[in-house]
Amino acid sequence: MSKSVNPANPCSELLTGNEAVALGALRAGVKVVTGYPGTPSTGALASLLRMDLDDGRHVEWSINEKVAFEIAAGAAWAGQRALCTMKMSGLNVAYDSLISIAYSGCIGGLVIYVADDPGVSAGMAEQDSRGFARMSDLPMLEPASVAEAYRLVQVAFELSERAGTPVFVRLVTGIAQSKAAVELVQPNPPAPFPMREGGGSPPRFGEGSGERSEAKLVRDITKFTKAGSAICMAQHRDLIARLEKAGQVIREMGLNRLRLSPPQPPPTGGERGGGLGIIASGVMASYLEEGFEIAAQFGFERDAVSMLRMVATNPFPAAEVQALLRHCNAILVLEELEPYIERCVYIEAHRLGFEGRIVGKLDGLFSRIGECGVSHVVRGIGAALNLPIPDDLFRGSDTAEQLAAQRPITVCAGCPHRGTFMAINQAIRRLKYKKDEVMVTGDIGCTILGMNPPFHTVWSEVAMGASLGMAQGYVHGGVETPVIATIGDSTFFHAGIPGLVNAIQHQVPLTLIIMDNGWTSMTGMQVNPGTDEPFQQPGDRRVDIAKIIPALGVEHFFIIDPFDLDESAATIQKALTLPGVKVVLSRQECAIQAQRRGLKAGKVKVVPENCNLCNLCIIRTGCPAISIGEDAVVIDPNLCYGCGLCAQVCNREAIESVT
Amino acid sequence: MSHATRNTQHVLRLTYDIYLVGVGGQGVLTIGELVAEAAHRRGVPVNFYPTKGMAQRGGFVKARIRLGREMAGPNIPEKGADLVIAMEVSEALKAVRFIKPGGDFVLFGHVWAPTAVMLGKADYPTLDRVQEQVQEAEGRMYYLAPESLPLYEGAPVPANIFVLGAATGHTGLGDILVPSEVAHVVQTRWKRGVERNRSAFQAGLNAFTGS
Numbered sequence: 027m028s029k030s031v032n033p034a035n036p037c038s039e040l041l042t043g044n045e046a047v048a049l050g051a052l053r054a055g056v057k058v059v060t061g062y063p064g065t066p067s068t069g070a071l072a073s074l075l076r077m078d079l080d081d082g083r084h085v086e087w088s089i090n091e092k093v094a095f096e097i098a099a100g101a102a103w104a105g106q107r108a109l110c111t112m113k114m115s116g117l118n119v120a121y122d123s124l125i126s127i128a129y130s131g132c133i134g135g136l137v138i139y140v141a142d143d144p145g146v147s148a149g150m151a152e153q154d155s156r157g158f159a160r161m162s163d164l165p166m167l168e169p170a171s172v173a174e175a176y177r178l179v180q181v182a183f184e185l186s187e188r189a190g191t192p193v194f195v196r197l198v199t200g201i202a203q204s205k206a207a208v209e210l211v212q213p214n215p216p217a218p219f220p221m222r223e224g225g226g227s228p229p230r231f232g233e234g235s236g237e238r239s240e241a242k243l244v245r246d247i248t249k250f251t252k253a254g255s256a257i258c259m260a261q262h263r264d265l266i267a268r269l270e271k272a273g274q275v276i277r278e279m280g281l282n283r284l285r286l287s288p289p290q291p292p293p294t295g296g297e298r299g300g301g302l303g304i305i306a307s308g309v310m311a312s313y314l315e316e317g318f319e320i321a322a323q324f325g326f327e328r329d330a331v332s333m334l335r336m337v338a339t340n341p342f343p344a345a346e347v348q349a350l351l352r353h354c355n356a357i358l359v360l361e362e363l364e365p366y367i368e369r370c371v372y373i374e375a376h377r378l379g380f381e382g383r384i385v386g387k388l389d390g391l392f393s394r395i396g397e398c399g400v401s402h403v404v405r406g407i408g409a410a411l412n413l414p415i416p417d418d419l420f421r422g423s424d425t426a427e428q429l430a431a432q433r434p435i436t437v438c439a440g441c442p443h444r445g446t447f448m449a450i451n452q453a454i455r456r457l458k459y460k461k462d463e464v465m466v467t468g469d470i471g472c473t474i475l476g477m478n479p480p481f482h483t484v485w486s487e488v489a490m491g492a493s494l495g496m497a498q499g500y501v502h503g504g505v506e507t508p509v510i511a512t513i514g515d516s517t518f519f520h521a522g523i524p525g526l527v528n529a530i531q532h533q534v535p536l537t538l539i540i541m542d543n544g545w546t547s548m549t550g551m552q553v554n555p556g557t558d559e560p561f562q563q564p565g566d567r568r569v570d571i572a573k574i575i576p577a578l579g580v581e582h583f584f585i586i587d588p589f590d591l592d593e594s595a596a597t598i599q600k601a602l603t604l605p606g607v608k609v610v611l612s613r614q615e616c617a618i619q620a621q622r623r624g625l626k627a628g629k630v631k632v633v634p635e636n637c638n639l640c641n642l643c644i645i646r647t648g649c650p651a652i653s654i655g656e657d658a659v660v661i662d663p664n665l666c667y668g669c670g671l672c673a674q675v676c677n678r679e680a681i682e683s684v685t
Numbered sequence: 686m687s688h689a690t691r692n693t694q695h696v697l698r699l700t701y702d703i704y705l706v707g708v709g710g711q712g713v714l715t716i717g718e719l720v721a722e723a724a725h726r727r728g729v730p731v732n733f734y735p736t737k738g739m740a741q742r743g744g745f746v747k748a749r750i751r752l753g754r755e756m757a758g759p760n761i762p763e764k765g766a767d768l769v770i771a772m773e774v775s776e777a778l779k780a781v782r783f784i785k786p787g788g789d790f791v792l793f794g795h796v797w798a799p800t801a802v803m804l805g806k807a808d809y810p811t812l813d814r815v816q817e818q819v820q821e822a823e824g825r826m827y828y829l830a831p832e833s834l835p836l837y838e839g840a841p842v843p844a845n846i847f848v849l850g851a852a853t854g855h856t857g858l859g860d861i862l863v864p865s866e867v868a869h870v871v872q873t874r875w876k877r878g879v880e881r882n883r884s885a886f887q888a889g890l891n892a893f894t895g896s
Contacts, residue, residue, distance in 0.1 A: 030721070030722040030725050030726070031725075031726070032725050032726055032727075032728055033726060034728055035728070038725075040721060040722065040725050040731075040733075065737070147736050147737075170756075171732075171756065171757075172732075200734055200758070200759035200760060201759065203734060203735060203736075203737060204732050204733060204734040204759045205718075205721055205731075205732070205733040205734075205735075206730075206731060206732045206733070206757070207725055207730065207731070309758065309759065310758075311756075312756050312757060312758040312759070313758035314756070315754070315755075315756050316754065316756075316757075316758065397760060399758060399760040399761075399762050400758055400760075400762050400765075401762045401763070419764070420762045420763045420764060420765070421763055421764070421782075422763035422764045422781065422782025422783060422784070422822060423781065423782055423818075423821065423822060424782055425818070426778040426779075426781035426782065426815075426818035426819075426821075426822070427778055427779050427781070427782065429778050429810045429814060429815075429818065430775045430776065430778040430779055430810065431775040431798070431799055431802055431807060431808065431809045431810065432799060432801065432807060433708070433743070433744060433745055433775075433776075433799045434799070434801075435743070435744040436743070436800070479800070479801065480800070641804055644800060644803065644804060645804065648800050650743045650800075653798075653803060654803055
């Protein structure tokens, strides 16, 4: 990790929120860290891998979030501290195991770091993970800043062990990917949780003895199995009790900070005193100071306001909220995405017979969609106190943006997926189908870029591995033209294999095209099971997709080189006409990764005298390395990877491969 | 066309917000990294929020830098940026709604045409149009023509460092950060190209003079 140090304060380092989570876990003496890459959470585990830790900790990118979480939970059941990292979509994958493990609780501290993406910087459902914390009755901490993320991850481990429950730490993109100063303390070595038989009190963080002891095995079928209703219902009771216990620990720790305004003058005109109470959670708390400064210009008095800074959003701090409701005559709830807190505030308000206003999303002021900011603080205060905040205070003109050129993202220069998309399109053309007659389901990762121009190959994007299930549905639904499923290598490992096995078992006529570039690329080139052995972690080995497919009994299995357009198109064309499940494995390494090692696929050059600027090379490939010059197209030698696809589509020999 | 004189009316302020836009590959996020580092070394609180993901793919890239706040939310509100740095003409339009009336708008006039524009199938905004929009939003335009990029040993210097130099030398950024300290960060960030980067930054500091 790059270091930026303030000379006056050498312990203060600029870190991303992700790095702060990672270093906070190290400080807490974490032993096992697992995860699956996903924007905006990737940087946490990635930063630990970059550190090449050799102090007895285990850090890995796992095959998917469910497996990752099970590994972390197993370590925590063995008494160790464990961290599992994922984006919000990954939580959906992990959830089956997660809710079961929630029922069992944990021994060593178990922390799930999940990063939500309000405002959708990375293209997925804008889901709010707080709903999952509610459903599984697990505590959730929501840092408001990078520095707080560092501290709260450590608190989360302590809370986890004191209450015996897995604990969520939730960041949003704005904190996970922000860089800010953090005061760092030396990390602690991994140290397992002392077994409770002796009745010893749990350790507090920062008090690690530094002595590493062995993992412990605990046999307790009433805790660690789900055999029978008696066990499961007892666990349900324990789960609820643990969340309550977590609530007590959170109160002892003073995580949720309530500050009531000084007593107001006796109410006049029949109105209650106490003024406005603001509840702010997560990133919204970081905008309060700024919002107060701005609102002050419109008559807002900050001393008259009561505040509940909600850091632990689950369990819901009902006592603090009730105190606020008793004191105030209006409540403003500031939270991003779903009105989870606000709904609970309504319940407490009902219990207390609160008659004041509750300002937030449920009264229609704020949207459930997108990132929030300081404007929400100011507008909320304005609405609650009837301050004359001008409508256009934070509203810039959006006409400028509408004049901007569209910039659809495409695959990088040299990307092997380009060749695969072109080959699929060519195969469809050669079979005399129109493009809108052949369904090509898509999947998560760089392979989805086939939906964009110039390819327009891929039709759909659902969830990891979903291309396979969706394709089978189209077949059973009665589509008689060929059905193609496309998927990347990491996505295939993650959740594609069950879909393929299902298709094979039920003999569904479809063609699966696996675009294997050897890396989990969209999230920044992480290692996956199929990555070449030299790039695996020391002691790890590669799992070759080319050996998996035949072992599953696929009769029609082809391997193509996406840089050989004609051959690839002919192979796909053939596959589309064969019966049953066909698998085409399209293989070339991610060009970005290869070029980082100084590799090029080849070399091409323009023959200007042959070029008539028909632009076919640009129209077909959309390659960012090619532009239109004076008399001929121009290829940027720095961007060009030499894949040669442009030379293969040129029909005037104006681009040639140089050997 | 461009305001060549430094805004001497600028008062020393405690907070300073910068909105950065451009295209992946232009080094937009590097500008943010350098500013964040210079601020941190000076003890100025900073929150640098880049939007990553498309950096290598020729996609829209943006970043927000908030200087001087102990507790800084990552986002800058519309009409809230003291400074906009835009590295590409069309992408500059996406920053217009964030410029504070009276704020500084540094535009590097590079045109990175999307494929559809290159093929004549889509429109691309003219520079005049962009300047008009910035003016309407009451931004003070500092325009840097791509041709003004100086050469170092025969090759153009890195545009992002040049633009950072220009912003440091001619906008309020130079009041909250010290130009010589930013220059130091630029020169110590990378082992290679120290002189090239130094000259790029210096040329930026000297931009607008004599024009």
